[in-house]
Amino acid sequence: MDDTKGIATHIPQLRRYARALTGDYSAAEDLVQDTLERAWKRFGLWRSGSNLRAWLFTIMHNIFLNQVRTAPHNQNQPADHLAPHGWGSRTPEERLELEDLSKALRRLPNEQREVILLIGLEQLSYDETAKVLGIPIGTVMSRLSRGREQLRTIMNSTSGASQLKVVK
């Protein structure tokens, strides 16, 4: 039972990923809660010495996928609960950029957003990402490539600092 404490060290990262994935504060906290409960319950199935972080992300992915399947209309809502921590110190251009990205992220298909976040934000390796999502690495790369390009297109087409940036 002591070993389950190892899970706790990954909570901040699980929360960050959940927040970025759902774009909603309470949905994200619920997702973390469900993930932790399942992890505690199934801890006996985790093979000691293997990648605990990847195992936890796998659990979170499966729960998220299940939620999306059962309640697809709740997804891709506008990100209105993303608390703008420390935004006071940012310039208006920077804030616009962050808002643009936040909105663009919500417009991506879940499968592309997951890959972009696991790699770009959580810095998982391409291999780990493939294992977490249960897909071949080739699929990871094509989702990453398409997702990033789509994100760029969306951000370039929205008014805001990002467009100014390109002109500059």
Next chain:
Amino acid sequence: MKPQKPAVTELELHAYVDGKLPEKRQDEVATFLATNTLESERMDAYRKQNELLHALFDPVLAEPVPAKWQTAGRYRGYLLRQVLAASVCLVAGAALGWTLRGKYGANSAGNLNFAKQAAIAHAVYTPEVRHPVEVAAEEEQHLVNWLSKRLGSPLKIPHLSSLGYELVGGRLLPSDRGPVAQFMYQDKNGQRLTLYVRTDTAADHETAFRFAQEGNVGVFYWIDRRLSYALSGEVAKEELLRVANAVYQKLNP
């Protein structure tokens, strides 16, 4: 230069952005991008995406973790709820078993129930701090005499010190087939295992080890002559099997 042949793959460009290329290749891709404005702009945009993601979501890392997620307390609550859920199943299962028992043999269902009952007893008593057992290990002889008398079979308590588990003590429990003995063991980290023993007059034979996973609790159970045994624990299956083997050997020297 041979411009018609793509010097760098799409995969490598992403790996470059994510800093996942070997150093030498990283430099080569940088050289490639220096001569390719379109690709260079594209990669700048992707790198910017990563930076913005961190700027947006890294503050979440600094949020204090709610107390309910600090494992131990939360976990206990979880375990209790799990036990309650299991109890409901048990009651329902017992009722069903009662109505079906005339028509069908109770053999396999009985075995399944045995493992489940052992797991429930494990989950109920192992979190106990003050009263984990009725009779403590200090009174081992009394414990053996008392439980042997109640179960109607001479019991032996296997000593597992060589495996790192010390006897805490034991208690008497009720079951649908009469009294059951539960012995509790604990390692130096407080990890507890329980051995659940029931008399089975009908089953005067031996079985192989069987394994059942009841929620978080793993159970190895077997029948050895007139007694059924179940060893339960929230440890890895391999560890539980190691102890189950030792228990069996110590009971059959």
